[in-house]
Amino acid sequence: MGYATLKDVAKMAGVSLATASRALNNRGDVDQATRKKVLEAAKALSYTPNPLARGLLSGTTKTIGILVTTIQNPFYAAVVTGIEKVLAAEGYTIILCSSHEEPAAEREAIRTLLARRVDGLIIAPVQSRPDGLELLFESNVPFVFVARYMPGIDTDYVVCDDEAVGRLATEHLIAKGHRRIMFLNSSRNSSAELRQRGYEESLKAHGIPMDPALVRTVQNGTQAEEVMATALEEGVQATAVFCFCDEMAVGVLRALAARGIRVPEEMAVISCDNLAFTAV
Amino acid sequence: MGYATLKDVAKMAGVSLATASRALNNRGDVDQATRKKVLEAAKALSYTPNPLARGLLSGTTKTIGILVTTIQNPFYAAVVTGIEKVLAAEGYTIILCSSHEEPAAEREAIRTLLARRVDGLIIAPVQSRPDGLELLFESNVPFVFVARYMPGIDTDYVVCDDEAVGRLATEHLIAKGHRRIMFLNSSRNSSAELRQRGYEESLKAHGIPMDPALVRTVQNGTQAEEVMATALEEGVQATAVFCFCDEMAVGVLRALAARGIRVPEEMAVISCDNLAFTAV
DNA sequence: CTGAAAGCGCTTACAG
DNA sequence: CTGAAAGCGCTTACAG
Numbered sequence A, B: 001m002g003y004a005t006l007k008d009v010a011k012m013a014g015v016s017l018a019t020a021s022r023a024l025n026n027r028g029d030v031d032q033a034t035r036k037k038v039l040e041a042a043k044a045l046s047y048t049p050n051p052l053a054r055g056l057l058s059g060t061t062k063t064i065g066i067l068v069t070t071i072q073n074p075f076y077a078a079v080v081t082g083i084e085k086v087l088a089a090e091g092y093t094i095i096l097c098s099s100h101e102e103p104a105a106e107r108e109a110i111r112t113l114l115a116r117r118v119d120g121l122i123i124a125p126v127q128s129r130p131d132g133l134e135l136l137f138e139s140n141v142p143f144v145f146v147a148r149y150m151p152g153i154d155t156d157y158v159v160c161d162d163e164a165v166g167r168l169a170t171e172h173l174i175a176k177g178h179r180r181i182m183f184l185n186s187s188r189n190s191s192a193e194l195r196q197r198g199y200e201e202s203l204k205a206h207g208i209p210m211d212p213a214l215v216r217t218v219q220n221g222t223q224a225e226e227v228m229a230t231a232l233e234e235g236v237q238a239t240a241v242f243c244f245c246d247e248m249a250v251g252v253l254r255a256l257a258a259r260g261i262r263v264p265e266e267m268a269v270i271s272c273d274n275l276a277f278t279a280v
Numbered sequence C, D: 001c002t003g004a005a006a007g008c009g010c011t012t013a014c015a016g
Helices: A006-013 A017-025 A032-044 A051-058 A074-089 A103-115 A134-139 A162-175 A190-205 A221-233 A246-258 B006-013 B017-025 B032-044 B051-058 B074-089 B103-115 B134-139 B162-175 B190-205 B221-233 B246-258
Strands: A063-068 A093-098 A120-123 A143-146 A181-185 A215-217 A240-243 A268-271 B063-068 B093-098 B120-123 B143-146 B181-185 B215-217 B240-243 B268-271
Touching: A006 A017, A006 A032, A017 A032, A051 B051, A063 A074, A063 A103, A074 A093, A074 A246, A074 B074, A074 B093, A093 A103, A093 B074, A103 A120, A103 A134, A162 A181, A162 A190, A162 A240, A162 A268, A181 A190, A181 A221, A190 A215, A215 A221, A221 A246, A240 A246, A246 A268, B006 B017, B006 B032, B017 B032, B063 B074, B063 B103, B074 B093, B074 B246, B093 B103, B103 B120, B103 B134, B162 B181, B162 B190, B162 B240, B162 B268, B181 B190, B181 B221, B190 B215, B215 B221, B221 B246, B240 B246, B246 B268
Parallel strands: A063 A093, A063 A120, A120 A143, A181 A215, A181 A240, A240 A268, B063 B093, B063 B120, B120 B143, B181 B215, B181 B240, B240 B268
Antiparallel strands: A093 B093
16 A cells, blocks of 8 residues: 555645645645645545655755663663653654764764764764764764763753762762762763762862772673672772762662672762662 | 765766666676776765665665653663664664653654654554554554554564563562552553453452552553552552552652651562662 | 646666 | 666746
């Protein structure tokens, strides 16, 4: 069967393709009676314009590419849901890709999205450096960053004040009397860099020496448990852990629980995102 | 600027459109030297075929529509991630829509997806009845159900044995000595119906009368806390709660914590999905 | 107010 | 092995 085409509609209404198109798009002057016939035919045939044909003419796809690390991190699930909602209301559709924090996957996704001719891109970049993203910059396709950005790249971005995030978390723990504070950080991206800066600033402001052994990098949220476990095996000396995100905190709590380390009595844990499941 | 077209490639390579197309697609016989020239030109111009033009010819979009309730429920985030991964490897791209458990939104999303000419659909249906989905059934576009299905609709679906789920959870609680077991269920969909059947069967098998006051329906994961709170305000008599999904369990735990009710001493809680954040 | 024609970017028979 | 032509489904000047 397939979809009805404009030609089918025109034929049923007894008019030309051009007239059918005008009637359907409310363009130019079309006789009331003619328009009515066309609309009825379109309805009878369940006509819906082929977006491929339209896109070919207009050079537009009404499609936005979304590239985040993974929607398995509820933070990004929320971001994507919000984007989808607003865009749907505007008649746009989203194509979703995941980088899983891997630069190569990110490049590949950008290639895919551009090949799909998206009208724009919303990206949570894996790295804070624009390496290997020439394709994107040279494409002339508009893009904005979300959650993270790239210093020096001239485009809009929606982020929080990550340096303040690092400071707030660290200050809080210091105020609670902690001086040996682990930082389980993400890597490469701007949020990671800025939160770490906030962390270091706070330590410095309180005269606490910064111990590199306390800062651990996690490539990917799901590795947090392993990284924390390793630190514990190594006998890391700390009384608190500042986690880059809630997802990592779950892994940390698990590593701690596995060793019978009580939270917060023996180890305080703080993290960011304020995700629903953390509010129990 | 815009994208280079086949015409640009052909011109640079000094061949016709047809030959350029053949060279690029490894179709028919093309002289080695000619093919090389075309490939070089394509590379030099960063040529990538316009999927709109291709789709118009082939009647195919290499796009699959995914319709779930919301990726904010980590269960569906995992489902979508898996689908995306497999499809990406096959050169397909996904368009994501959310129904938020609302039949009207589901219908609208299906309309949108079909209008986009997706090659197929993967749907977690809101209802177990095929009401209002004529559009889908008449479209001839292949679709499969995931997580939930519609009895009587002839298509493939990927689900778990929901009746067994209901039975296992209930039996477990009964084995622990519980007889007043609340069931915080989802609504309308097949999983909800089947899990409830399993719940009722188990009660019956153990000679426990089924009390309708113990079964509460939640329209939407985020309402679980409220529904549980209401039940508690009403003075519901129960020693255990069986939650339809992990997301709901979080709400339940919160409602319990707010009232100082200890888990599991005063109220046992069980739920399904085995999501990462529940494993702490 | 309406229709014939061109063209968006591609692929595919059909001839050479 | 290669090119000219038609056509996928639409929109938009251009004529009437």
